[in-house]
Amino acid sequence: MALNKPANKMITVTNLSKVYNGTCVLNIEHLEIPRGQSFGLVGNNGAGKTTFFSLLLDLIQPTTGNVFNNEITVSQSEEWKPFTSSFIDESFLIGYLTPEEYFNFVGDLRNRNKADVAAFLKNFEDFFNGEILGRNKYLRDLSKGNQKKVGIVAALIGEPEVVILDEPFANLDPTTQIRLKALIRDLSEKSEMTILISSHDLIHVTEVCERIVVLDKGLVVNDIKTSEATLKELEQYFAGGYAKEVKESSEAENI
């Protein structure tokens, strides 16, 4: 019974590290993401964003530490899967299905019948811009941007409590980017959904995320509650202060 009571921590990460061939690509001592938060992850290439998400989804094995998703250790139990969904890259799509079939397949896995899925998809007609449904195309034949739309929407089927989206804005056209931002803001306001997003685009994340964590070379170098000044702060950080701060933080790490 105790488990059913919603904890206010959704995701907890302790001592998490991942080492590839002697190089540490991720090292997070402690990170907590409360239920219902929209959480943004920014960082340059190689900062460890995708590694972090893959660890959350138990797609790679942590070298040390644990990820707890609603108090479930992800590497030991599969119980987190029913309430967690994600879209990392096109390896999450099944190329030989049509978008409709793919949505229905994901719906099946999340105990939604065809009618539920159809009703759910009704909300996304704008988002799809007439390019996805009823076009008689397999997913493998869609453009990168349209594939991404399918992946993102599929990740929202079945009211998951945790949604993980890696670089959702990349490859999308400007209109869809704006619609996606509205969608995410809407979801985080109206539901208890915990949304994790990574992005290279500072403007997008500051617009949709309540909290932004900056990763650099696998370390958390900044953890900001989003305010009006956040964008400026981040821009400054990545433009100039970046090199200095990294040095400081790695020195701090050495002590």
Place this chain on the structure above:
Amino acid sequence: MYKRFISLQWKAFFRSASLGRSLGLKIFMAFIAIYFAIVFLLLGIGLYPLLKEALPEEEPLNIVNRWLLIYLGLELMMRFFLQTLPVMTVKPLLTFPIPKKKVVNYMLLQSLFSFFNFLPLLLIVPFAVFTAYKGDAGAAAMAGWAVAVYGLVLCVNYMNFLLKKKFADNLKALLPYLVLILVLYALEHFEIFSITELVASGMEAVLEMPFLAVIPLLLLIALYKWNQNVLLKRFYLDESLKGKVTLAKSQDFQWLRKFGDIAPFLQLDLKLIWRNKRPRSLIFISLLIMGYGMIFYPNDAYQDMQAFFVFVGIFMTGIFMINFGQFIPAWDSSYYSMMMSQNIPLKQYLNSKAALIIFSIVLLTILTTPYVYFGYNVLIINLACAVYNIGVNVPVLLLAGSYNRKRIDLEKSPFMNYQGTGAAQWLIALPLMVIPILIFWLLNKFISFDVAVITLAALGFIGILFRSIIMDMIAQSYKKNKYAMINGFKQTGE
């Protein structure tokens, strides 16, 4: 420029992700190549004496000349199925300041260095030398003859590419040409007009006037130019590189709903099989293998060796199991990380694969029942084999799947395609057949036929009885190997 292309290809080969992994395969292919080279060389040396002995009243050279067209035709057919135009990754080169003609020329010239062009030399040269040595024709005449024949072989090389471009996607368009070949054959058969004689007399002319060997060479150049034009015209992204889009139709196989939990996966697997080239051809292969019994059952030589029938039984009822099962879960490799992070219990996933294979075994077993014509023991053995396949071989294959790390591209055809095959896959096919044959052979030899058959079936039934426990163990193995599998399936490239 060509030097740079060569270095690019060199790097593509040696830096491909799976070079180390597929080294065993390369060695295997090298052995096959050496084998064929030796066979051709021996044939080339032995052709003259062999023909002399078989048909002493004719000159071997005449016989060879008459068969030349048939040989070239067969070679064209073989090349059509086996040889592909060497592909360069043209896409990144499109925007560079490299003349298109250069890339095309490089591709076409490179094709000359194919193994397929090397083999005929081993046949032609020794034969020509032998014939000249025996004095049937002068050295100059034979040199001209060899050049002409080899020129024709190279013509076949380029003709193949033209044919492929034209017919690869549309085999039906070949029909008129097949009709033409049949007509020529009929004319030949009824001795109205012989095209082989025509070619033979052409070759005679070359022997008399060796400089005529220039004609096949001119033909070769013409074909080269033709290829060049075709390729130049197709040197755009939207033509050959982008691939074509097939019109998709949504289906949902609602009738599978009654399978409950595993229904979504069964639906997915049926679509996988039906919509992708490689798994789809498995169905046709399976049906083809149904004829396998015809080789063994009517043959008296095997009547005393019932163990052979076990082999046939395991093979016929389990052909789909072997072909499809050995690549579980690599069929899902391109979206395996999604499967592993979605709300899918592993056991359910595995159960659905098992259900599909068992369904195929039952179906194939029913299809083999007409073989009862060759005796009741055939039917009984086949039934026992089917039960053994379901109870023992299916779990064994599923378990082996958890050691599968190789990605499969669903859209590639399975002929001569070893993608996804690793040492584990080669090894697994053996025990699937050898163990039941051994069990049967021993029991049949030392006890009796009945005991042997009952034992096979009993082993199968035990497997079926403990299925749930066994599937749990297999799921554990998948869990243990999960990370390595996800990582392995991400590696693209050959």
